[in-house]
Amino acid sequence: EDQVTQSPEALRLQEGESSSLNCSYTVSGLRGLFWYRQDPGKGPEFLFTLYSAGEEKEKERLKATLTKKESFLHITAPKPEDSATYLCAVQAYSNNDMRFGAGTRLTVKP
C-alpha cells in the first residue's frame, strides 16, 4: 500500500534560520510527487511536482528535491509569511488519486 510519512510534525524556526522538511514515501510505480502549502482555513496551494529521482525545483526561498525513497523541501532564510502547513503527496501510475502525508506545520518567528 502506498504510504507517505512527513517529518517533523511541527517545526519552529527563527526568521532567517534555514531548515529542511522530509517526506518519506513508498509507492508502487511513482508517477509524481507533489508539494503543497496550506494556510489555516484554506485549501492546499500547489508548489511543485517532481517526477524522477535527482530532480530539483525551486521557487523563491523553497527548493524541492527527490530521491527514490524521499523528498526534501529546503527552506532558505525563511520569513514569517512562510508559516503554514506543508503537505507532500504521491501519485502512482496504477491509480488516479494522490496519497497525502499528514503535513509539517511550520512556524517562523520574527
Place this chain on the structure above:
Amino acid sequence: GAGVSQSPRYKVAKRGQDVALRCDPISGHVSLFWYQQALGQGPEFLTYFQNEAQLDKSGLPSDRFFAERPEGSVSTLKIQRTQQEDSAVYLCASSSTSGATYEQYFGPGTRLTVT
C-alpha cells in the same frame, strides 16, 4: 482567471440530515477530484471524474456518499443521513489533463459539522 470555488464554505447539519456540497472547477479543466480532510491530517481521496464520467469512487467511505458531475463542469458531493464521523473539510480539486498525471488545484473547502 478564477480558481476552484466551493459552496457553502461552512455547513452545520443535524445527524441524519442530507447535505449537498458544490464545486465549480477551473474553466476547461477535465479532471475533478473530491477529498476529505480531518483536522490535523492530510486530504484523503474520495472520488475522481474525467469530464462527466466518474472513473474512480474507491475512496467513498460508505454508500451514503454520492457524487455527480452531469455536464462535465460543476460537481456535487451529496451525503445522506449524515453521521458525526462525517464532520470534516471537504476539498474539491481540478486538473487540466485527462490522465490525472499533473498538479491539482484546490478550492477553499467546505467545513461540515454534524451535530
